[in-house]
Amino acid sequence: MSYAIQIEGLKKSYGDHIVLKGLNFHVEKGEIFALLGVNGAGKTTALEIIENLRRCEEGRIVVNGRVGIQLQSASLPDHIRPMEAVRLFAKWNRVEADPSMLAALGINELAKKQYIELSTGQKRRLHLALALLSDPDIVFLDEPTAGLDVEGRLSLHEQIRKLKAEGKTIVLASHDMAEVENLCDRIAILNDGAIVFIGTVEELTAKVGRRYKLRIETDQGEECYEADNIGDTMLALLENYKQKGVEVLDIKIDRGTLEQHFIDIARGNGE
Numbered sequence: 001m002s003y004a005i006q007i008e009g010l011k012k013s014y015g016d017h018i019v020l021k022g023l024n025f026h027v028e029k030g031e032i033f034a035l036l037g038v039n040g041a042g043k044t045t046a047l048e049i050i051e052n053l054r055r056c057e058e059g060r061i062v063v064n065g066r067v068g069i070q071l072q073s074a075s076l077p078d079h080i081r082p083m084e085a086v087r088l089f090a091k092w093n094r095v096e097a098d099p100s101m102l103a104a105l106g107i108n109e110l111a112k113k114q115y116i117e118l119s120t121g122q123k124r125r126l127h128l129a130l131a132l133l134s135d136p137d138i139v140f141l142d143e144p145t146a147g148l149d150v151e152g153r154l155s156l157h158e159q160i161r162k163l164k165a166e167g168k169t170i171v172l173a174s175h176d177m178a179e180v181e182n183l184c185d186r187i188a189i190l191n192d193g194a195i196v197f198i199g200t201v202e203e204l205t206a207k208v209g210r211r212y213k214l215r216i217e218t219d220q221g222e223e224c225y226e227a228d229n230i231g232d233t234m235l236a237l238l239e240n241y242k243q244k245g246v247e248v249l250d251i252k253i254d255r256g257t258l259e260q261h262f263i264d265i266a267r268g269n270g271e
């Protein structure tokens with residue numbers, strides 16, 4: 001099997017609080033896989049157990065390949081310079097830093113700055129560079145674009161896509177639904193310690209429906225509708241308005257986002 005990661009029966013509690021109730025899933029080699037869930041769902045706990053940074057009570061975890069882990073913010077000393085951090089981590093990992101990777105992430109441009117002077121985006125780029133030093137097969141990213149502006153986010157997405165194109169497997173935890181929709185091959189949604197959905201964005205959409213929201217302004221006022229089949233619903237509504245002699249002035253269609261579908265499933269309303 002071409003699995004990068006295989007998880008069976010993963011259980012974790014903090015005292016009486018059961019956080020993971022027995023997770024089963026796999027990550028295929030070369031895919032971008034996301035763990036989603038509301039705050040406190042257990043995404044970081046699950047990632048850290050797979051990364052071998054945290055213990056679990058029960059479970060079988062198989063990781064096939066070299067692992068690179070992106071640090072959380074503020075994990076480096078305030079006054080270290082980016083290239084010093086790179087040299088330190090390279091020495092630690094007994095590798096040579098790949099100049100093209102450092103150039104792609106713009107690390108050389110940060111040479112004069114100290115860690116404390118870096119912006120959030122610059123810190124994340126540095127953290128990603130450190131994670132990639134050992135040329136890992138599997139890269140773990142926990143909320144990789146949290147706090148970034150649009151430009152920073154797009155640039156990091158591009159880097160993540162490049163990693164996939166190089167054949168690396170990416171596992172990330174994210175709150176950003178647009179990010180997941182644009183970037184990920186498959187997603188797993190955690191809710192109450194269990195996986196409530198696993199599959200592609202298209203499969204998630206098919207499972208919960210698109211639930212279009214329609215806002216129709218007429219000469220009589222404004223009315224809102226919800227529909228799964230937008231074409232049929234629109235035709236029926238327009239026909240109805242026509243028969244009643246009501247003039248339609250404006251129609252707005254909200255196509256719904258993955259976030260809405262996710263929230264439906266995470267709250268148990270998706271079945």
Ligand SMILES: Nc1ncnc2c1ncn2[C@@H]1O[C@H](COP(=O)(O)OP(=O)(O)OP(=O)(O)O)[C@@H](O)[C@H]1O
Pocket residue numbers: 014019037038039040041042043044045046
């Ligand atoms: N070291 C710890 N000791 C006790 N409880 C913890 C510890 N770490 C996490 N928790 C609890 O475990 C639950 C899951 O936390 P975790 O950080 O894994 O969730 P998450 O899905 O990553 O959340 P977020 O999206 O907010 O980062 C939360 O209720 C949290 O309070």
